[in-house]
Amino acid sequence: MRHTKHYWRAAFLVILGLVAFFSFRALLIPESFGKFGYYRGDNVEEQMSLPVSFSKNEACADCHEVAAIHESGKHKTVQCQNCHAPLAVHVVEGEMVELMPIDRSPKLCLRCHRKLPSRPQDFPQIVAQDHTGEFEQNLKSGACLECHQPHSPSL
Numbered sequence: 001m002r003h004t005k006h007y008w009r010a011a012f013l014v015i016l017g018l019v020a021f022f023s024f025r026a027l028l029i030p031e032s033f034g035k036f037g038y039y040r041g042d043n044v045e046e047q048m049s050l051p052v053s054f055s056k057n058e059a060c061a062d063c064h065e066v067a068a069i070h071e072s073g074k075h076k077t078v079q080c081q082n083c084h085a086p087l088a089v090h091v092v093e094g095e096m097v098e099l100m101p102i103d104r105s106p107k108l109c110l111r112c113h114r115k116l117p118s119r120p121q122d123f124p125q126i127v128a129q130d131h132t133g134e135f136e137q138n139l140k141s142g143a144c145l146e147c148h149q150p151h152s153p154s155l
Contacts, residue, residue: 051088052088053087053088054079054081054086054087054088055080055086055087056079057070057071057080059091060087066151069149069151069152070151070152072152073152073153074124074152074153075150075151075152075153078112083103083108083150084100084102084103085100085101104141104142106128106140106141106144109144109148109150110126110128110136113126114126114127114128115127124153
């Protein structure tokens with residue numbers, strides 16, 4: 001019995017550590033955690049209270065004729081906001097507030113069309129140097145648009 005003192009001390013420290021861990025855990029984890037899954041349930045209401053930034057492609061079609069070209073082209077499944085800014089930058093409460101920024105960089109196009117082994121073989125992919133004769137980092141803004149119509153491209 002006299003040689004078991006260190007076992008009791010170790011057991012006491014383990015128990016004390018577990019009590020401290022679960023106490024701090026109870027204080028740090030919000031009450032709504034796990035309400036809708038493995039995240040904080042109150043976040044749903046917080047996200048819903050934020051102003052709407054993005055929209056469906058139909059919102060663009062109200063004013064832009066190019067939407068019809070887009071809708072019949074190969075990019076019809078790509079949302080406008082993937083290449084342009086969010087709708088809220090351009091229109092607020094039905095009124096145009098500024099021109100829609102347009103990203104003409106080859107980097108944007110190559111985000112989807114750069115040759116990667118993980119992409120399906122039938123998906124249009126390029127190696128920039130083979131396709132244009134230039135290294136990817138040397139391509140100038142608008143390089144892809146010289147040959148391709150972005151709303152309905154043909155590769």
